[in-house]
Amino acid sequence: MKFTVSLVAKSSARLGSLSEFTRIPEAVLETPLLLLHTRGAAVPHLSYDLMQMVSTENHILQMPLVTLVDHTKNVKAFGKGIAEFAGLKEYLNYVSVQDSGTTTPEGYHEKNSISLWTRGGRKLIDPQTYITCIEALKPDMFQAIVDGDTTSNSSVKRVRRSVDDTVKFAGICADLKEKSEVLKDTPMLACITGGYNIKERLRCITELKGLGVAGYVLEGFHTNGESATNLSWEDLEPVLTETLGSLPDNLPRAFHGPVTPIILLKLVSKGIDIFDATFPWLVAERAGALIFPNTLPKGKAPITETLPSVKSPALIAQNERDGSLGNENNKDELVDRVFEINLKDKLYFNDTRPLVEDCSCYCCRKYSRSYVHHLSATSELQGPILLMMHNLHHYINFFRSIHLAIREDQLQALHSTLEQFVSSRRSGKLDD
Incomplete structure (x- = not known):
C-alpha cells in the first residue's frame, strides 16, 4: 500500500490518496477517507444491491474482528479470504479489532490478551490467535x-x-x-494508546518505531459506541496536537468511532486521514435521519428544523443535579440528536416532505417523512433500510464536501455552517 499526501492546508488538514493495494492494484482512494462500517462482513441493513444504489465508488470496508471471530474457521476452510467469502471481492477491506460503533465493556483485558465481546460471549484473544484469525480472513489491511x-x-x-x-x-x-506467507505483504496499522496522558502517548510512539508499519490508529480516547459521540474537544485537542506532531507525515492516521460531524471536521483539520461510517449507522439504529448541512455554504441557507424532542443542555444539567438521569424514562436525554431528526416522533405523522429537501438518495426520491415515520413507529424492517440508505448517502456526500473544502481552503466555512446549524437547533429558533 502506498500513501501519498498531495496537499496540506494551513489548518494541517491533508488531501492524499491510498493506492497500490496487492489484491486490487488499480484502486486509488482519496483521503480523508470514509471506511464503510460492516458487521459480519455486511453493511448493516443493506444487501449488496441496495449498497450499489447508495454508492458505486471504490470503498474500503471496515470489518471488525469481533463480529467475525466466530466464523474464521469457515473462512479459512473456504480458502479465498473474507472479501470473496462475503461476495464483496470488488471492495477492499480493513480488519479492525473492536466494533467502533458498539460500546466495548471496560476492565476485561488480561496480561497477555484482550477481550472480544461476541454474540456467543466473551472471548480472550492473544496476539498469536489474532494473527491466525487475520491469516484466515486475508484482508487488504489490518489493525x-x-x-x-x-x-x-x-x-x-x-x-x-x-x-x-x-x-x-x-x-x-x-x-x-513477517514470518507469515499470507500476511508478509499486507499493510498493518499500529495503534497509539495512552489515554489523555501526553507523556504516555509520546512513549508509545517512540517504542513503536522500527516496526515498519503502514500507518497508525489513534486509540484509547473512548470506549466506542456512544462514548465517541460525547468526546470533549477541550480535553482531546491538546493531546491530539502533541501526538500528531510526533507521528511521521508520510503515513496515514486513522481515528475510529462515531464522532459527531463537528468533531470529525476538527479531527480533519488536525491531519487525521481515515474515519469510519459508524455515526450514520448509530443514527439509523435509533430511527434517526441525518439532516445536518453536508455541503459548502451557498449563500444564506435557512435552518428548517428545530429540536422539539430533545431536552435542552440546561435541562440535562438540571436532571444531573437532581439525580434523575439514572431513571429508565430518561435514557433518551443522554443522546444528543442535534444532527438528525427522530422519525419515531409523531411530529412527522403527516409530513409529506422528503427526509432532506433536494437529497438525491433513493429514500428521499421515493418516500416521505410520514411513510418512514410509519415504518419506524411500527418497527417494520424497511424502516432501518431506508434510513441507512439515506444516512450513508448523506455522509458520503459530506466527505466529498470535505475534500472540496480542503482543496479550496474552505474547511473553516464548512465548520462554521455546521456550528450555525447546531446553534439554531439548540435554541429552537428558525432563520428568516
Whole structure:
C-alpha cells in the first residue's frame, strides 16, 4: 500500500490518496477517507444491491474482528479470504479489532490478551490467535491488536499498562506478520494508546518505531459506541496536537468511532486521514435521519428544523443535579440528536416532505417523512433500510464536501455552517 499526501492546508488538514493495494492494484482512494462500517462482513441493513444504489465508488470496508471471530474457521476452510467469502471481492477491506460503533465493556483485558465481546460471549484473544484469525480472513489491511481500554477518567496505572501491552502486542504481530506467507505483504496499522496522558502517548510512539508499519490508529480516547459521540474537544485537542506532531507525515492516521460531524471536521483539520461510517449507522439504529448541512455554504441557507424532542443542555444539567438521569424514562436525554431528526416522533405523522429537501438518495426520491415515520413507529424492517440508505448517502456526500473544502481552503466555512446549524437547533429558533 502506498500513501501519498498531495496537499496540506494551513489548518494541517491533508488531501492524499491510498493506492497500490496487492489484491486490487488499480484502486486509488482519496483521503480523508470514509471506511464503510460492516458487521459480519455486511453493511448493516443493506444487501449488496441496495449498497450499489447508495454508492458505486471504490470503498474500503471496515470489518471488525469481533463480529467475525466466530466464523474464521469457515473462512479459512473456504480458502479465498473474507472479501470473496462475503461476495464483496470488488471492495477492499480493513480488519479492525473492536466494533467502533458498539460500546466495548471496560476492565476485561488480561496480561497477555484482550477481550472480544461476541454474540456467543466473551472471548480472550492473544496476539498469536489474532494473527491466525487475520491469516484466515486475508484482508487488504489490518489493525494490530491493541489495549485501548482507556478514557479521560483512567488512572495513570491503567494508561501505562495500555501502552505497555499495546507496544508488546504490536511487536509480536509485526514479527508474526513477517514470518507469515499470507500476511508478509499486507499493510498493518499500529495503534497509539495512552489515554489523555501526553507523556504516555509520546512513549508509545517512540517504542513503536522500527516496526515498519503502514500507518497508525489513534486509540484509547473512548470506549466506542456512544462514548465517541460525547468526546470533549477541550480535553482531546491538546493531546491530539502533541501526538500528531510526533507521528511521521508520510503515513496515514486513522481515528475510529462515531464522532459527531463537528468533531470529525476538527479531527480533519488536525491531519487525521481515515474515519469510519459508524455515526450514520448509530443514527439509523435509533430511527434517526441525518439532516445536518453536508455541503459548502451557498449563500444564506435557512435552518428548517428545530429540536422539539430533545431536552435542552440546561435541562440535562438540571436532571444531573437532581439525580434523575439514572431513571429508565430518561435514557433518551443522554443522546444528543442535534444532527438528525427522530422519525419515531409523531411530529412527522403527516409530513409529506422528503427526509432532506433536494437529497438525491433513493429514500428521499421515493418516500416521505410520514411513510418512514410509519415504518419506524411500527418497527417494520424497511424502516432501518431506508434510513441507512439515506444516512450513508448523506455522509458520503459530506466527505466529498470535505475534500472540496480542503482543496479550496474552505474547511473553516464548512465548520462554521455546521456550528450555525447546531446553534439554531439548540435554541429552537428558525432563520428568516
